[in-house]
Every structure is written in structure tokens, then in C-alpha cells.
Amino acid sequence: GAVVSQHPSWVICKSGTSVKIECRSLDFQATTMFWYRQFPKQSLMLMATSNEGSKATYEQGVEKDKFLINHASLTLSTLTVTSAHPEDSSFYICSARPPGTGGRQPQHFGDGTRLSIL
Amino acid sequence: SQELEQSPQSLIVQEGKNLTINCTSSKTLYGLYWYKQKYGEGLIFLMMLQKGGEEKSHEKITAKLDEKKQQSSLHITASQPSHAGIYLCGADMRGSNYKLTFGKGTLLTVNP
Numbered sequence: 421g422a423v424v425s426q427h428p429s430w431v432i433c434k435s436g437t438s439v440k441i442e443c444r445s446l447d448f449q450a451t452t453m454f455w456y457r458q459f460p461k462q463s464l465m466l467m468a469t470s471n472e473g474s475k476a477t478y479e480q481g482v483e484k485d486k487f488l489i490n491h492a493s494l495t496l497s498t499l500t501v502t503s504a505h506p507e508d509s510s511f512y513i514c515s516a517r518p519p520g521t522g523g524r525q526p527q528h529f530g531d532g533t534r535l536s537i538l
Numbered sequence: 539s540q541e542l543e544q545s546p547q548s549l550i551v552q553e554g555k556n557l558t559i560n561c562t563s564s565k566t567l568y569g570l571y572w573y574k575q576k577y578g579e580g581l582i583f584l585m586m587l588q589k590g591g592e593e594k595s596h597e598k599i600t601a602k603l604d605e606k607k608q609q610s611s612l613h614i615t616a617s618q619p620s621h622a623g624i625y626l627c628g629a630d631m632r633g634s635n636y637k638l639t640f641g642k643g644t645l646l647t648v649n650p
Binding site: 454463524527 | 636
């Protein structure tokens with residue numbers, strides 16, 4: 421159980437293009453999903469918390485207009501990197517947390533999306 | 539300084555040897571989560587610890603949380619090449635609103 425699917429796994433596109441990444445919880449409903457960014461040999465950096473039916477909460481330093489998050493249903497959150505530039509190239513990972521007492525259930529992660537902007 | 543310190547940064551062991559990875563928090567933890575990651579892939583959930591003094595085991599991996607709930611260790615017994623990867627601890631800290639802070643990870647290499 422607790423499977424999270426992330427798509428696509430790899431994207432290569434030209435500078436200026438907008439890219440959408442999907443994160444789906446396959447066998448549970450997730451009121452909260454998280455989006456992370458990971459640089460080579462670095463840990464995960466939380467970008468934003470995606471809340472179903474409301475606006476995402478962004479971490480300090482993350483541009484809301486650059487990284488658009490939509491959590492339209494209890495099983496789907498999307499991250500759109502708008503007008504992507506080479507510096508946006510990175511590994512993006514989403515996670516979803518199953519409902520549970522006090523919210524302290526483990527986050528389950530997708531397989532990540534490697535984004536390369538030329 | 540980092541809120542969550544993980545050590546060592548990397549570890550190379552011979553197959554069959556035991557090893558320990560540590561994770562230390564500057565704050566009291568509500569929960570401590572251990573994950574394994576293969577390079578370029580997602581994180582696989584290993585174990586969750588929430589109570590002081592708690593210890594959990596799965597196959598050859600044992601994780602402990604100290605009584606003060608600020609330090610955790612992950613111990614692998616009789617390591618195998620399949621244990622190789624990056625181990626990350628994630629901490630649910632007081633006041634974090636359920637967000638996790640991750641350590642920098644430990645790269646484990648197991649030589650056959």
C-alpha cells in the first residue's frame with residue numbers, strides 16, 4: 421500500500437517552456453502532498469506544501485509564480501515550472517502523506533522527475 | 539548550524555560487516571523517519587520512530603530513537619550489496635507543522 425506515482429520521470433525541453441509534473445497517490449487519499457527539489461549529492465529541499473482545495477504553502481525563497489502548484493483532488497497534485505530556464509534543471513520529487521492520527525504518518529515518495537532545461 | 543546532522547556522509551563496508559548511521563537533531567522530535575534512496579530515484583520508506591526509547595527492526599535493519607527523542611541510529615547487520623544506497627533521516631520537529639527536515643544523507647557502498 422501507500423504508492424505514489426510521479427510523471428514524467430524525465431523531461432528535456434528548451435528554455436522558456438513550461439513543464440507540468442504530476443503526483444498521484446494511487447491507493448490512498450492525500451489531503452497534503454509535498455514538493456521537494458534535490459541537487460546532486462544534496463539532501464531534499466522542501467519547496468512547498470500542497471493542500472487539497474486550498475492554496476499551496478511555499479517555503480521561503482521559493483517563487484510562487486515560477487512554481488505553480490495545484491491540488492485539485494485528494495489523489496492528484498501538479499507542479500508547473502513556468503518559463504523554465506537552465507537554472508531550474510534539477511530533480512523534483514513529490515510525496516504524499518496518508519491520513520492518520522495527528523498527521524504523523526510517514527510521507528511516501530514518488531520516483532522523481534529529472535528536469536533538464538537546454 | 540544544521541538542525542539535523544547525519545553521519546557519516548559516506549561509508550564503505552565489506553559485505554557481511556555491520557554498520558551504523560546516526561542522525562542528531564537540535565530540537566526534540568515528534569517523529570523520526572528513515573528512508574533509502576537509490577541515486578536518481580525516489581525515497582523508499584523504511585521505518586518511523588515516535589516514542590522515546592523506541593526500537594524497530596525490519597529484516598537486518600534496526601532503528602532506534604533515544605529517550606530524549608533527539609538522536610536516532612540505523613544499524614544494518616551483516617550488510618549485503620542490496621543494502622547499498624543513500625540513507626536519509628527525516629525529522630518531524632516541534633513547530634514544523636508536520637513538515638519533514640531531512641539530513642544530508644549517508645552514501646553506503648557494500649563491497650562484495
